[in-house]
Amino acid sequence: xxxxxxxxxxxxxxxxxxxxxxxxxxxxxxxxxxxxxxxxxxxxxxxxxxxxxxxxxxxxxxxxxxxxxxxxxxxxxxxxxxxxxxxxxxxxxxxxxxxxxxxxxxxxxxxxxxxxxxxxxxxxxxxxxxxxxxxxxxxxxxxxxxxxxxxxxxxxxxxxxxxxxxxxxxxxxxxxxxxxxxxxxxxxxxxxxxxxxxxxxxxxxxxxxxxxxxxxxx
DNA sequence: GCGACAG
DNA sequence: ATCTTGTCGC
Numbered sequence: 001x002x003x004x005x006x007x008x009x010x011x012x013x014x015x016x017x018x019x020x021x022x023x024x025x026x027x028x029x030x031x032x033x034x035x036x037x038x039x040x041x042x043x044x045x046x047x048x049x050x051x052x053x054x055x056x057x058x059x060x061x062x063x064x065x066x067x068x069x070x071x072x073x074x075x076x077x078x079x080x081x082x083x084x085x086x087x088x089x090x091x092x093x094x095x096x097x098x099x100x101x102x103x104x105x106x107x108x109x110x111x112x113x114x115x116x117x118x119x120x121x122x123x124x125x126x127x128x129x130x131x132x133x134x135x136x137x138x139x140x141x142x143x144x145x146x147x148x149x150x151x152x153x154x155x156x157x158x159x160x161x162x163x164x165x166x167x168x169x170x171x172x173x174x175x176x177x178x179x180x181x182x183x184x185x186x187x188x189x190x191x192x193x194x195x196x197x198x199x200x201x202x203x204x205x206x207x208x209x210x211x212x213x214x215x216x217x218x
Numbered sequence: 219g220c221g222a223c224a225g
Numbered sequence: 226a227t228c229t230t231g232t233c234g235c
Binding site for chain 2: 036
Binding site: 036 | 226228
């Protein structure tokens, strides 16, 4: 499979992405992330479900697969989606909102990992990235909650959001079935004392722990 | 052609 | 993302 074909897949799926306010009050939220075991050539994907707004741990879904695609900027989906989809199928309950570690529509072809996953699952997703990939922006103020827009010309495709005072901001963008405003709102409401929102922080820690060798039960 | 470039 | 030791700061 060459990049031209994969690029065509992204350009086609882009038309399926829906940007609009979240249409339900979430009762179950999820965070997902992937880690790698270089020596074993594995990718470990994890989904962690929490109640909302109480943030009580509900369930964990995981998957370990052999890495079959290299990391190529703007094509991250093709490397991580297979494992993420498998981890999702491992879940009994289905989340009303999913936070994904990566870009949503703030992507050269409007289909970052969060958007791609959202369309395939037909679930609301929000992209939460630790660094920028696409779009123009100015840095926001230093206080938690302050944010600036990520622009594609005149179009607002996301926000640079300060989740912790004095700490590097996050690059938030809608994945699917949410808009920029709700994306900002939920990322902020799910962040408790750390830079990353709790669902993603948990998924990150757990997947890394499994990659390191252990396999913790939940 | 050159530089940039999620995880 | 992963590989890696110490170090600065609240």
